[in-house]
Amino acid sequence: MRIDIIAGARPNFAKIAPIIRAIEARRAAGGRLRYRLVHTGQHYDARMSGDFFEQLGIPAPDVNLEVGSGTQAEQTAAIMTRYEALLLAERSDLCLVVGDVTSTMACAITAQKLCVPVAHVEAGIRSGDWTMPEEINRMVTDAITNHFFTTSEFANAHLRRSGVADDRIFFVGNTMIDTLLANLERLRPPPFWHEMGLHAGHYLVMTLHRPANVDSETQLRALLQAIGAHSRGLPVVFPVHPRTAKTLKDVSGLPAGLQLVEPQPYLEFNYLVKHAKAVITDSGGITEEATVLGIPCMTLRDTTERPETVTVGTNELLGTDPASIGPALQRLFEGQWKRGGTPQRWDGRSGERIVATLERLLGAAAG
Structure with missing residues (x-):
């Protein structure tokens, strides 16, 4: 068969x-x-x-x-x-x-x-x-x-x-979690880890690719500026999706701490997630990985198809309003982010x- x-x-x-x-x-x-x-x-x-x-x-x-x-x-x-x-x-x-x-x-x-x-x-x-x-x-x-x-x-x-x-x-x-758990010991830092002076727990990881966030130059700029304004000087590592790159090339005034990098291979990307202070994303899959790794996760969407990452895990829906980012990051830096668990099976x-x-x-x- x-x-x-x-x-x-x-x-x-x-x-x-x-x-x-x-x-x-x-x-x-x-x-x-x-x-x-x-x-x-x-x-x-x-x-x-x-x-x-x-x-x-x-x-x-x-x-x-x-x-x-x-x-x-x-x-x-x-x-x-x-x-x-x-x-x-x-x-x-x-x-x-x-x-x-x-x-x-x-x-x-x-x-x-x-x-x-x-x-x-x-x-x-x-x-x-x-x-x-x-x-x-x-x-x-x-x-x-x-x-x-x-x-x-x-x-x-x-x-x-x-x-x-x-x-x-x-x-x-969740087979995606099978893969994550099977590769935890193989995760490795990307080549730019030392060049950027990254240290575990002292940077943020961000991914954005949803049309509502990246197709409008005005919206993308507002999100990036809000993140930069409230990240308290921490580097924000931003692997840029091809869709996002099309809009980003016309966005001026990017925050100083924003570190633009190419889309990362699996082992390098999840190393970044595992050692981050927090993840900011509009991806569904990354919320699952962050939940299992116990990393605070902020999702720039109004809805999620993975509610268990919110009810059980470390994820929180912030919506797409840039004004929601500042209060969320403040709670993170004040140690008030929730502690999550691992969903069943x-x-x-x-x-x-x-x-x-x-x-x-x-x-x-x-x-």
Whole structure:
């Protein structure tokens, strides 16, 4: 029995690594489940893709659809066309998609139209914000998924409310956290660590890429100035996403402590997070990693699809108003930030649970 594992963008790669590792371990023990790794090419830059494969020990893709850049619609169409051709030439028994990127939705649709069952890792998460492309991707994917692998009871509840039966929901935990825990001892400082004079607990890490924060020059400038004004002289390390870079080039008057760097490979970025005073972000995945690492996290969004990082973890939603940043940083520096915990089943064994479930569903356990 063979499944297709779909990966296309940077957030996917950390999520598939534990699944691949678990399949290979089961295969060594006599399991009959096999996989074909399909890289859609949605992220085609080495900094956004290739570095992750190398650092996380992910094997070279069996197939690269090489869709490249384009609008949401152009990428969706290219992925669907090329994945359809692949399935027609050589069909798999199940399509496993992860996360909520364009590749996730496009391959799920394509597989179902060819009557190939779909399993969704990180199913059921919802932000309620339909202006986010990821939210549309999640909703469409879950509407046509057969088997749902979830990260939290919040996700389980969303699926049940939409009519999904309990026997199709598998609460397995978070494969991104599997990858983090497996690599904690391998994390390493980026080359600029000493050049910038960084010291553990004495800098902030920031990532911004959501349209509401970075597409407007006025909004981006206001956020950066607010962070600079209230960071009490600490360096603010800012790996700049390609989308953000397009706007940032026209933004003048950047704070003196803002340290602009290229997008970082997995091991270097999470080293920065682990040793930071706090993280300021609009990413969902980073809030998960900060929660497990126990690092205070400020999210510049009005909603989150990962509420467990707020209710259990170290994360807090600040919204997109720059005026909210000063009071939050004041609480941080005064030692008043909450102490978080680790959500249920974020224990490093999610990939094993997923593969064990797939073996049962497909009848591919050891004979």
